[in-house]
Amino acid sequence: MLAMPEINYIKHLRNNEDMNITDISNNLGRNWRTVKKYADGDVPNETVRVNKRGMMYDEGYGEIVDFWLEEDMKLNRKDRRNNKNIFEQLVEEHGFKGSYRTVCDYIQFKKPQLKQLKETRYQRLEHPPGEAQVDFGNMTVVKDGNYKDLKILIMSFPYSNAAFAYPLPAENSECFLHGLKELFQQAGGVPTHLRIDNLSAAVVSVGKGDYRKYTDSFLRFQAHYGFEVQACNPARGNEKGNVEKKVDYTRCNFFVSAPIMKDFPTFTEWLKEKLVEDRNRPHYVKGKLINELWEEETKALKALPIKAFSIYSIDSSVVNKYGEITVDGEKFVIHKAHIKQGVIVKKEWDSFSCLGEDGEIIYQEMRPYMNIARKIPWDDIFGDWEKKPRSVSYSRYLKYLPERVRKYLIISADETKSRIKGLRKLYKKYSFEEIDSLLENENFLERAPHELGFMLAAKKNTYPTSFVETHTPSVLKDYETDLHSYDKRLFPNHERSMN
Incomplete structure (x- = not known):
């Protein structure tokens, strides 16, 4: 479609200047049929674009993508799903039959355009094999x-x-x-x-x-x-x-x-x-x-060496007055060493060993950073799930729950919201591992969260059953001491009264 100023000019030449279609076409460099269309036709109205609605809207896939985009906005940019990830997850987990372009168009409509970073051109480097x-x-x-x-x-x-x-x-x-x-x-x-x-x-x-x-x-x-x-x-x-x-x-x-x-x-x-x-x-x-x-x-490539290379570092430390040494900023008690004793610390990538004066290993432990972890913000996640309970089954966090806890949440669609609220309260007192262990009994999958809470509390307050003692010789079992013989030894001149 031509721009309105050009359409107006064509009509002006046709109606006011009495020029024929051929002359107008030659002067403007436009196709004869195009000039004829605008010179003698009606003024075109502005077209109204209507966004087509398809499976992304009618079949609920858009709601899933919306939730994923909202979920990812809370994460660092490097951890967010891209268009390909979202499309592949829709296909694999929800049987999406549409095209990749459909998903991209929907995301482009829903997600604000990111500013393109200025690209700095660098000289292309050629790399030989190896x-x-x-x-x-x-x-x-x-x-x-x-x-x-x-x-x-x-x-x-x-x-x-x-x-x-x-x-x-x-x-x-x-x-x-x-x-x-x-x-x-x-x-x-x-x-x-x-x-x-x-x-x-x-x-x-x-x-x-x-x-x-x-x-x-x-x-x-x-x-x-x-x-x-x-x-x-x-x-x-x-x-x-x-x-x-x-x-x-x-x-x-x-x-x-x-x-x-x-x-x-x-x-x-x-x-x-x-x-x-x-x-x-x-x-x-x-x-x-x-x-x-x-x-x-x-x-x-060069061949690998025949002999393996041992990787470790050697450091020294002195046991302090509390019987401790410091490794990677953490203190460890060395029971087999005495105060002010010098020890050799051998550090490998995942563990360390302490060697005494004679070269004997007197202590071994994992390096402190092996146990460093961050808690998943379950309280916030459960809060989001409460607002949109139907989103639980396709949330990125669901797979991080123990298997039986996942099943308990989504086994009954009508009770999902109440179970989310209940588990959110239970998690403040009990770990998911404790809840998962309780749900080993499949009959408990039908119980309400507050009932699980009563059972978990009772389980925590249960005292261990007495064990069977097997070390006492049988001849000593049920043996009764004769105190009369002790009286005779202590008081040989007096007979103990039985009254």
């Missing part, structure tokens, strides 16, 4: 019903865009080197060059130009594996842009909804499988599958 970049990424998982913040060490290969990841509890030297060792094992070889930033786990100080002073432990590790180090300049993240993007990619695709972690070995295997599956997609520039490019790149 070169790798490494960096830490902060991710969150759920372990034992609480949030746990992990440091995911990611190693990417720019040539093939293949990546490997290893979860760690901290960014210290022991964790960093242990993570690198495991990443080399996953890759099946050692990169020829490794680009790192100036992280304190490896770099002591930064000098002029390319000069870096590395920690002794990192230099020993480098010498054992035989790779070259390429250090980034300070505040130049673009110099390792491939791994920076890979950290964001890993977070957006595998950690947007915090996964459940049982333990480090199990979670490591899960993350490894996810990244292996991710290689079955085309390279963003080369067009070939990442897996095919990775098979080519493995030929350029």
Whole structure:
């Protein structure tokens, strides 16, 4: 449709200047039929756009997406679901039959446009096979019903865009080197060059130009594996842009909804499988599958050393007057050591050991950061669920509850709201593990929350049943002492009266 000023001008030439259609078309450079349409036709009215309503509105999918968007707005930007995550979750969990574009259009309508960040152009770097970049990424998982913040060490290969990841509890030297060792094992070889930033786990100080002073432990590790180090300049993240993007990619695709972690070995295997599956997609520039490019790149890797490299650090400490030493800022009582005794502390990535004067291990414990966790804000979550009880079944937090507690919440749609309120009160007194244990009896799934409260209170106040004593010899059981014999020994001249 032409703009109104041009339409008015066409009508002016036709009606007031008596020009024919051909002359007007030639003068304005417009198609003859277009000029004819506006010169002799009616003035077009402004069209009213009506937004089409479809399954996002009529079948309730829009309500689900609305709740997800509201839920994600309370999280950090890095933890929010993107359009692809939302579409895939709708398909997998709710049988959505619409297209990805339908979901994107709906989200664009509902979600305010984000301001585009100014993009700074950097010179494209060409990377030969075998070169790798490494960096830490902060991710969150759920372990034992609480949030746990992990440091995911990611190693990417720019040539093939293949990546490997290893979860760690901290960014210290022991964790960093242990993570690198495991990443080399996953890759099946050692990169020829490794680009790192100036992280304190490896770099002591930064000098002029390319000069870096590395920690002794990192230099020993480098010498054992035989790779070259390429250090980034300070505040130049673009110099390792491939791994920076890979950290964001890993977070957006595998950690947007915090996964459940049982333990480090199990979670490591899960993350490894996810990244292996991710290689079955085309390279963003080369067009070939990442897996095919990775098979080519493995030929350029160095072989793994035959001898394993032991990763630990040695420190010394003195037992104070309370029998304690300090490790990672926490105090530990060493019962087998005396006051003012010097002990050797051997730190590994997940644990530490104390050695006495003769080299004997006198104490072992997990490092304090292994047990650091954050509570999930269940009171706020239950508050949101009370307002929208139908949203419980597709909330991102539901899977973090124990299985029987989840079942208790959603087993009866009519009672969901009352059960949410009841469980919210119960959680202030009892843990979800206690509630889940009580619900082992499936008959209790039909009970109201206040009834569960009575049973939990009674269970807490129950005294343990007496145990059967089996150590007393049978000859002594039910034995009655003859006190008369004691009287004879004490008073031989007096007979004890029985009256």
